[in-house]
Amino acid sequence: MNLEKLISHLEETHAKLKLSLPHRLRPYYKNLNLENIRGALIYGQRGVGKTTFLLSISREKPFLYFSADHPFLLTFPLYEVVQKIFSHGYEGVIIDEVHYAKDWSLHLKALYDDYPHHYIWASGSSSLLLKMGVADLSRRFVQTRLPLLSFRDYIYLTSEIFVPPVEFFNFQKDHLELVRKVNILKFFREYISSGTRPIFVEGEYCKRIQGIIEKSIFYDIPSLMPQLQSNYLRLMYAVFGYLIGSPVPTINITKLCNSWHIGKEKLYHLLSLLEALELFKIVRKKGDKSVLSKGAKMFINDPSVYHCYRGEPGSAREAFVVYSLSEKYEVFASSKEGEYDYMVNNIKLEVGGRKKEHKGADFVISDDLEIPVKNRIPLWLLGMLW
Template sequence: MRDILNRVLENCELTFERLRLSLPDKKRPFYEKLNIDNTRGALVYGQRGVGKTTFLLDKIRNKNFLYFSADNPLISSLPLYDFVQEIFKKGYEGIVIDEIHHSNSWSLNVKALFDDYPDKYIWISDSSNLMLKKSVADLSRRFVQYRIPMLSFREYVYLVTGRLTEKIDIFNFQKSFLSDISELNILKLFNDYLNFGIRPIFFEGEYCSRLKNLIEKSLYSDIPFYVKSIQDSHLRLMNAIIGHLLISPVPTINVSGMCSEWGIGKEKLYDILYVMEHSELINIVRKKNKHNYSKGSKIFLSDPSCYHCFRGDIGNVREAFFVLSMKELYELYASDDEKECDYIVNNKKFEIGGRNKKRKNAEYIVSDDLDIPLGNRLPLWMAGFQY
């Protein structure tokens, strides 16, 4: 067994060296806020394709750490504890284990390694906080959690143009920030970002094909790991919900109609929506003080570029982006009265629409065809400059 462990370990060393040499020159600015260096036990999570692996590889490129992915067939067949023990025996100060859920009894093994090797660093990553909810009881006292969100528009502009601007507080900004982007075709960049720039996989080309593969992996590979009782019919229903949200001009679902069509009860449908939300496949915007999905809630695909890549109804893209950006920083609710406004953010009323959108009783109107702020009218792209 030890000979096998050593052969696999050498393979991991070779793979890690290749990955280290292929790291991109430009990194997501968001990485700078993740103070992981002195954290002995770290759990990094976020949707597939947001840059978790790049972040971790960059952090350990000059450390005496070893990286490997638990979905590697050579590794998934080995006892995790024994394999990591062999790595530590070789003198490594820490490990990074990607796609940790592929390892059998991973939480028990990681907990034991953390306790048995108090001088070693153990960093793990995965794609969903559903995994955390299942196993965090064993790890919460030991492991610090770090979430990596979707790429912000501010980050996209930096990665594409090299221009890194200050973050904007959308509730209290100085117009002087406009001088930082004055030479940029900001609306063209924003359109490109919404269509094929929400995840940094755009560097690799074939964005839409890659995105479709990531969505399928999340749906059909990841979720069955996290929710063992899930049935094939439930996965097909999730796919149907995604399809419905893609083409529906109204960002919601008919609960009674869907229950009737699929032969399930409301509670089961709510459970499925919960799984999809916590897998970050969808964003549900509820009314204030409504904790479950309820009438009047809005549902969007969490990645706005899905509407373009899957040839959906692009009418919901601007709201999907607004929700994605604002939800990252603030409490966000659907309005109780749509005659008043669309959303309540930080106790302020927001209305989303084009240049000629009427104000209603909103304090802010957010327009997708506006390049600079004008009075209480804000360009939609500004929501993406907040992180």
């Protein structure tokens, strides 16, 4: 296939994809304003809706969308493909999965400089790969992160009920009225078990999640570190499995090093990779600035993973609290475990079920609670933060 035929094929594919866009889109998309931004990089975990976002904003623009992982594109340099697209009169390109293209960051930089009146927007599932390429692009390309679905995103996508985001400890009437409109705890159970990514509309959610996890570990990480031994990849997958089932959200560094014949510094480096890829969330105590640290607690970043793998319910609950609060605030693990679990903006939080005691906390984040009662906050409300 020559370039002329390739462009024709891409145009046909783009037209079909635009027709297949869902009727309802994530409310969070309104936070991603790319107007007048000539160079943009959208990154986030697999399955969070980056492609849908890019296609939705391309509907009214003279842009051509294509995915760099398409087999027809692998034989052409990225620069030549985009150059040909611009010669057809398009004012911009949207390149999905850009990190699949060879030397993609060099090509984007050259295109940005050589075509000062054109738009170049790109995305990638491997956030760390994009971040590494941005070293050459930081002056030119604006980085925008797309997070997992919030609970308010999920409610809108499944019921078309829109509520604004909430500020922590400043819950509005709109949010509490949700309890009268829907079975809020039923909705929340569906969301936290199989709705943190919009791929839930395609069915077989847990099978898709398992595929995403395996591809992230066994494809993304080797792409970053080709010299990494396969034994280390299996180790990371083993740590992943251990955390899902453990009632204590941490790992024994010394035991792992001895069992897998790996040095501590190497293990810490692997953990930092998993955190950078947003597969893990390491929660540190305030003042812990060490890069080589397992922190005080360690969670799978996406709380729905615990449910898909039938993991520990208590860890899943805390993982949701950390994941939700971290989207807006800095979360620290307690320096006094017997008094509270986490600290956010100097507010002490305890996490647990409906009857969890306060201990020394200012507030308790309670599961199975519909509305705030005194200093008890329903777990589901944290999903309204973004």
